[in-house]
Amino acid sequence: MPAVRSRTENWHRSLEQLCERNGSLEIAVARHYDDHMNGTGGGDNNLIWRVRLLSLSDDGIVIDQPSTLGQTIKLEKGLKLVAMMVIGQNRWMFRTEILAHVKHDLNERQRITALRLKWPQKVERCQRRAFYRVSTIALSLPKVLTYPLLDPATVWEAEEDSRARMATAHEALIRGEKLADVRPILPEVGPAFETTLVNIGGGGVGLLAEPDQNGLINRHRQYWLQLSLPPTIPVPFGVQARLAHVHVDSTQHVYMGMQFEFLQSPKYKKFLGDQICKYVTEMQREQLRRHREQHESES
Numbered sequence: 001m002p003a004v005r006s007r008t009e010n011w012h013r014s015l016e017q018l019c020e021r022n023g024s025l026e027i028a029v030a031r032h033y034d035d036h037m038n039g040t041g042g043g044d045n046n047l048i049w050r051v052r053l054l055s056l057s058d059d060g061i062v063i064d065q066p067s068t069l070g071q072t073i074k075l076e077k078g079l080k081l082v083a084m085m086v087i088g089q090n091r092w093m094f095r096t097e098i099l100a101h102v103k104h105d106l107n108e109r110q111r112i113t114a115l116r117l118k119w120p121q122k123v124e125r126c127q128r129r130a131f132y133r134v135s136t137i138a139l140s141l142p143k144v145l146t147y148p149l150l151d152p153a154t155v156w157e158a159e160e161d162s163r164a165r166m167a168t169a170h171e172a173l174i175r176g177e178k179l180a181d182v183r184p185i186l187p188e189v190g191p192a193f194e195t196t197l198v199n200i201g202g203g204g205v206g207l208l209a210e211p212d213q214n215g216l217i218n219r220h221r222q223y224w225l226q227l228s229l230p231p232t233i234p235v236p237f238g239v240q241a242r243l244a245h246v247h248v249d250s251t252q253h254v255y256m257g258m259q260f261e262f263l264q265s266p267k268y269k270k271f272l273g274d275q276i277c278k279y280v281t282e283m284q285r286e287q288l289r290r291h292r293e294q295h296e297s298e299s
Contacts, residue, residue: 029047049201143228148220166271195209
């Protein structure tokens, strides 16, 4: 049996081992609902969360709810998801949906609300050069302008500018006006390079950089990240982040584990969390609306 086929057929045991090691799954809201449930379409971007894998049973896969910056991302029952399992250099991807919100005992004193997912009908192993694409699913991940931050004391003005531009943009949209093309204020930074946002955690993000950026990345620890999530979030917004760890994968791409920092303006943490939660809420509404429309057309 070819090695690739063997690894794919053993995914169930790999998932069990991941659960035994208190590992994580990566999940994303499927951007469009159709027969193939492709992860993307229409130029929209997927956001991927890394969540704890809590338990496995005949009833389904139980995972922790995703969160960001102290806010729980509320995902609704029936929502279609794309899930990924990562072990070493191997990644498997599958389609699933939320069956229920359940109570899960972490220990004798702590009980949390978790998500029970449907067991997949098919699991595919991703190729190393296309880690977010298989034959029936393709994820489109946001690009991030990543600036080495030269003076963290200059971040405050850039954070205030992000909030002000966001408020102005929302007011313009409500009035039906065209958005003004205003460049964001930046802190004192070095030249930017482009990275890909590959996962979001409770207090930071994972970015993937091209191999030729490895030398630059290791010379800096503080960064200013500028992210765009149109059309839901009408203007780019930035955030300060500290480089927590670096890993070079088998293709020589550089994984940057980034921890958000809000030393200049603690209130900016809630602002940033609100933008991400709003984006996910719109993704859910879009998918569930399309699902209802498809169901009505078939009935």
